[in-house]
Structures are given as structure tokens and as C-alpha cells.
Amino acid sequence: MDGKALAERIRAELKDEVARRGHVGLATVLVGDDPASEIYIRLKHKALDEVGIEARDIRLPADTPQDEVVRAVEELNADDAIDGMLVQLPLPAHLDEEAIVRTIDPVKDVDGLHPVNAGLLYLGRPGHVPATPLGIMRLLAEYDVELEGARAVVVGRSVIVGKPVALLLLSANATVTVCHSRTVDLEARTREADVLIVAVGSDRLIGPEGVKEGATVVDVGMNRSDGGLYGDVDPSANQVAGRMTPVPGGVGPMTIALLLENAVRASKFRSGEVAFPF
Numbered sequence: 001m002d003g004k005a006l007a008e009r010i011r012a013e014l015k016d017e018v019a020r021r022g023h024v025g026l027a028t029v030l031v032g033d034d035p036a037s038e039i040y041i042r043l044k045h046k047a048l049d050e051v052g053i054e055a056r057d058i059r060l061p062a063d064t065p066q067d068e069v070v071r072a073v074e075e076l077n078a079d080d081a082i083d084g085m086l087v088q089l090p091l092p093a094h095l096d097e098e099a100i101v102r103t104i105d106p107v108k109d110v111d112g113l114h115p116v117n118a119g120l121l122y123l124g125r126p127g128h129v130p131a132t133p134l135g136i137m138r139l140l141a142e143y144d145v146e147l148e149g150a151r152a153v154v155v156g157r158s159v160i161v162g163k164p165v166a167l168l169l170l171s172a173n174a175t176v177t178v179c180h181s182r183t184v185d186l187e188a189r190t191r192e193a194d195v196l197i198v199a200v201g202s203d204r205l206i207g208p209e210g211v212k213e214g215a216t217v218v219d220v221g222m223n224r225s226d227g228g229l230y231g232d233v234d235p236s237a238n239q240v241a242g243r244m245t246p247v248p249g250g251v252g253p254m255t256i257a258l259l260l261e262n263a264v265r266a267s268k269f270r271s272g273e274v275a276f277p278f
Contacts, residue, residue: 001139001142001143001216001218001243001244001245001246001250002246002249002250003135003139003245003246003249003250003251003252003253003254004249004250004253006138006139006142006253006254006257007135007253007254007256007257008253010138010254010257010258010260010261011047011050011051011257011260014051014257014260014261014264015050015051015052017264018051018052018053018264019052021264021267023054023081023267024052024053024054024083024084024263024264024266024267025053025054025055025056025081025082025083025084025267026048026053026054026055026056026082026083026084026085026086026110026263026266027055027056027057027058027076027079027082027084027085027086028041028044028045028055028056028057028058028085028086028087028088029058029060029069029072029073029076029085029086029087029088030057030058030059030060030088031060031061031062031064031069031087031088031091031092031095032060032061032062032091032092033062034090037088037090040088041057041088043256044256044259045057047256047257047259047260048260048263051260053260053263053264054081056076056082058072058076060072062092063092063094064092064095065094066094066095066096066099066100069087069091069095069100070099070100070103073085073087073100073103073104074103076108077103077104077105077108082108083108083263083266083267083270084108084109084110084262084263084266084267085104085108085109085110086109086110086111086259087100087101087104087111101113101114102114102115106127106128106276106278107127107266107269107270107276108266108270109127109128110128110131110259110262110263110265110266111128111130111131111160111259111262112127112128112129112130112131112164112262113130113159113160114128116278117129118159118164120277120278121164121167121168122167124167124171125277126277127269127276127277127278128262128265128266129164129168129262130159130160130161130164131254131255131256131257131258131259131261131262132160132161132165132199132220132251132254132255132258133161133164133165133168134168134258134261134262135251135254135255135257135258136165136168136197136218136220136251136254137165137168137169137172138254138258139218139245139250139251139254140195140216140218143216143243145195145216145243147169147172147173147174147195148172148173148174149173149174149175150174150175150194150195151174151175151177151192151193151194151195152166152169152174152175152176152177152193152194152195152196152197153176153177153178153179153189153190153192153193153195153196153197154166154169154176154177154178154179154197154199155179155180155186155190155196155197155198155199155200155205155206155232156179156180156197156198156199156200156220157178157180158199161199161220162178162180162199163178165197165199166178169195169197174195177189177192177193181200186210187206187209187210190206190210190211190212191209191210191211191212192212193211193212193215194212194215194216195215195216195218196211196212196215196216196217196218196233197217197218197220198217198218198219198220198221198231198232198233199220199221199232200221200232201221201222201223201232202221202223202232203221203223203225203230203232204223204225204230204231204232204233204234204235205221205232205233206232206233206234206237207233207234207236207237208234208236208237208239208240210237211233211237211240211241212240213240213242214240214241214242215240215241215242216241216242216243216244217233217237217238217241217243217244217245218244218245218250218251219231219232219233219244219245219246219247219250219251220232220251221233221247222247222248222252229247229248230247231245231247231250235247
């Protein structure tokens with residue numbers, strides 16, 4: 001399943017839509033100088049520029065106290081030129097991540113991590129949803145993967161991927177099992193899956209023996225190992241699966257594309273063009 005090609009098409013459509021809207025603004029907040037976070041922010045801003053979204057890059061020192069980070073978020077909440085924002089995680093250890101995320105206006109919360117957005121997703125009335133789960137669902141739709149009545153197994157229970165994608169699959173009428181580090185006989189559970197989604201950050205955790213013949217496999221992992229880049233599913237599983245996302249070129253490009261789409265959605269929420277469901 002070619003996420004790169006689909007993401008390019010989505011970005012082209014978004015570029016046209018942003019031009020029609022005249023203005024969409026998104027701010028990122030980065031605290032500290034974590035190298036991985038620096039790379040993520042750079043990639044996000046490059047993508048924002050390419051589709052014409054006005055990007056604001058807020059940088060704060062690693063030792064910034066809690067109240068100053070909260071103040072920066074509150075200022076962005078009040079700024080009418082900013083339609084959406086995200087605080088790049090993880091934050092330095094002295095900061096309370098949950099409290100800072102709760103400070104974000106739910107309408108501007110393009111990462112979909114505010115408790116209001118998490119609760120709306122749980123109720124089946126989503127506002128903002130994290131970009132990676134949205135990208136997964138868009139890929140499944142693009143390749144006409146039947147979800148109604150299908151057995152879906154999600155490996156991983158993070159708030160950014162595992163839990164929200166499980167809820168989206170439930171809303172699509174799949175029968176969903178969520179596996180994690182305490183699951184007994186993981187291989188037996190994954191072999192039951194018509195649709196297998198793996199998002200744990202564990203290099204080649206699932207081999208071909210853990211994949212059902214003909215299953216659709218979505219590999220969210222990205223692990224540097226043996227001089228290469230590997231997912232959470234061994235590439236040899238492609239010999240068993242009916243469809244499988246590559247690493248790289250599968251879920252990664254979709255995450256960036258759907259983040260951009262969330263920024264446009266935030267603009268629609270703020271303009272009243274689309275009602276925020278809260």
C-alpha cells in the first residue's frame with residue numbers, strides 16, 4: 001500500500017484548498033533541543049510551506065518553567081491568525097505534559113490529544129483525531145479494505161496511535177482486539193487478524209508466522225537497525241500478507257499529510273464552516 005503516492009495527492013488537494021481559503025495558520029511549540037523533535041518540526045514546517053499554510057515556529061529553551069510554556073500556549077489560543085497548534089512531544093522531564101496539552105484550545109488541537117478531542121472520539125463524534133490513525137484509515141479506504149465485520153488486531157495502546165485507531169476501527173464496524181506488552185501469546189492473536197496494525201516501535205517484532213494468509217498489514221513502526229530502516233513487521237511478512245505498507249513510504253507520509261488536513265479542518269471549525277462537535 002503506497003502511502004507516499006496517496007499523501008502526495010492529498011497534499012496537492014490541500015494546496016488548492018488553502019489557496020481558496022486565503023489563509024490557514026498553524027503554530028508549533030518546541031521546548032528544548034531534542035534532535036528527533038528538531039527533525040520532526042523541520043519536516044512539518046517544510047510540508048506546511050509547500051501547501052501554503054502559514055507556519056509559526058515557537059522555540060523555548062529546555063529549562064523553560066511550566067508557567068511560561070502555558071503562557072505561550074495561551075497566547076496562541078488567543079491569536080486569531082493561528083487556526084491550529086501543536087506542542088511537540090516529548091517535553092523536558094520537569095514539565096507536566098498533560099497539563100500543557102489541556103491548555104490548548106480543543107478547536108486548535110491539531111494533534112487531537114486534548115481530553116475533549118479524545119472524549120469526542122470515544123463517543124463516536126470526533127473533532128480532531130491524531131494524524132497517524134487518520135492516515136491509516138485513509139490508506140485502508142484507498143485500497144478498498146473491507147472493515148465491516150472484519151477481525152482487526154491493533155498491536156500497541158498509545159494515545160497517539162493504538163487507542164485512537166482502535167476506536168476508529170470500531171466506528172467502522174470492525175471487531176477489534178488490542179494487544180500490548182502484557183498480551184499472552186501475541187503471535188496467536190495477530191494470526192487471527194484480517195487487518196493487522198502494528199505500532200509499538202519494536203524492530204521487526206512480527207514475523208511472517210504471525211500474519212494470517214491474505215491479511216492487510218499496516219506497519220507504523222520505524223526503527224533504525226543493522227544499517228537500515230525497518231518497521232515493526234519483518235519485510236518477509238509481505239510474502240504472506242495480501243497487502244502491506246512499506247517502511248519507509250507507507251504510514252509516515254500519510255501522517256504528515258493528515259496533519260496538514262487537520263490544520264485546514266481547524267480553520268473550518270474556527271470559521272464556523274464546520275461545526276466543532278462540542
